[in-house]
Every structure is written in structure tokens, then in C-alpha cells.
Amino acid sequence: MIFVGIDPGLVSGAWAAIDHHGAYLACRPIPHADRRIDVRQWRDDLLRVLAGQDASIGLESVHSMPGQGVASTFAFGRAVGAIEGLLDLLPWPVQHLQPRAWKKSMGVTADKATSLTLARELWPTAPLKRQKDHGCAEALLMAEHIRRTS
Numbered sequence: 001m002i003f004v005g006i007d008p009g010l011v012s013g014a015w016a017a018i019d020h021h022g023a024y025l026a027c028r029p030i031p032h033a034d035r036r037i038d039v040r041q042w043r044d045d046l047l048r049v050l051a052g053q054d055a056s057i058g059l060e061s062v063h064s065m066p067g068q069g070v071a072s073t074f075a076f077g078r079a080v081g082a083i084e085g086l087l088d089l090l091p092w093p094v095q096h097l098q099p100r101a102w103k104k105s106m107g108v109t110a111d112k113a114t115s116l117t118l119a120r121e122l123w124p125t126a127p128l129k130r131q132k133d134h135g136c137a138e139a140l141l142m143a144e145h146i147r148r149t150s
Contacts, residue, residue: 002049002054003017003020004046005097005144006060007139008030008080008083010037010078011032013029013032014027015027015030015042015046015139018140027126027128030083039085054092056092056093056150057094058095058097058142058145059097060099060102061096061097061098097142103141105148108141112134113131115141116134122144123140
């Protein structure tokens with residue numbers, strides 16, 4: 001069984017996969033170009049990593065935030081829609097994860113630095129060197145949350 005976590009977003013979106021022992025398999029930004037999710041490239045990448053194995057996928061439940069601009073909210077909504085559309089076409093179940101719940105179970109806060117710190121401890125070989133790797137860190141932690149609660 002492979003566990004996949006997805007931190008949705010247009011530019012900062014990321015996904016990660018771990019195996020049933022919690023070992024690191026992959027963590028990458030969700031591919032995008034011209035302010036659109038590259039669904040074909042992402043599908044191919046996911047299928048390569050999952051390689052016909054059973055999987056459980058967790059997608060963070062997100063919504064617009066007060067104070068965001070109309071254009072950025074629309075672009076974010078399009079990205080989330082593309083992500084959900086691709087996941088609907090895959091054969092694996094998808095759980096919608098509330099940020100408050102998975103973060104509490106993993107012992108992290110809304111401060112993305114706490115997610116980076118914990119993910120670096122749990123998966124020292126994962127590419128989490130930069131501050132902007134927080135999307136991959138959170139995707140890994142969501143995957144681990146699913147593994148622990150399945």
C-alpha cells in the first residue's frame with residue numbers, strides 16, 4: 001500500500017508518497033505551466049510512482065480565504081478543480097483531509113516551519129532543504145497521517 005498526500009495549489013501545490021512502513025518514496029511540486037495545472041504530466045508521474053499498487057490518497061480540504069484577490073482566488077479554484085478532476089479518474093480512494101485534524105494528529109501548527117521541521121526529521125532523504133519546500137513537507141505529513149489512521 002502506498003499513501004499519497006496532496007497539498008493543493010497552483011504554484012505552491014505539492015504531492016508526496018510513502019510506503020506502508022512510512023518510508024519516503026516521492027515528493028514533488030504539482031506540475032504547472034501558464035497558470036494551469038499540467039494534468040497529463042502529473043498523471044504520468046503519479047502512475048509511475050504508484051506503478052499499479054494499491055494506494056490511499058489524501059487531499060487537503062481547502063477554501064478561499066478572506067482578503068484574497070478575485071483573480072488569485074479564481075486561479076486557485078481552477079487548480080483545485082483540475083486536481084480533483086484528475087483524482088476522480090484514478091482508481092484509488094481519496095480522503096478529504098481537514099487541515100485542523102491532520103495537523104493536530106501530526107503535532108504541527110499552521111506555521112509551515114513546524115511542518116518542515118517534522119518532515120525533515122521523519123524523512124531526512126526527502127528534498128526539503130528550502131523554505132519553499134513546505135508544500136512537499138505538508139504533503140508528506142498528510143500521507144503519514146493517512147498511514148497512521150488507516
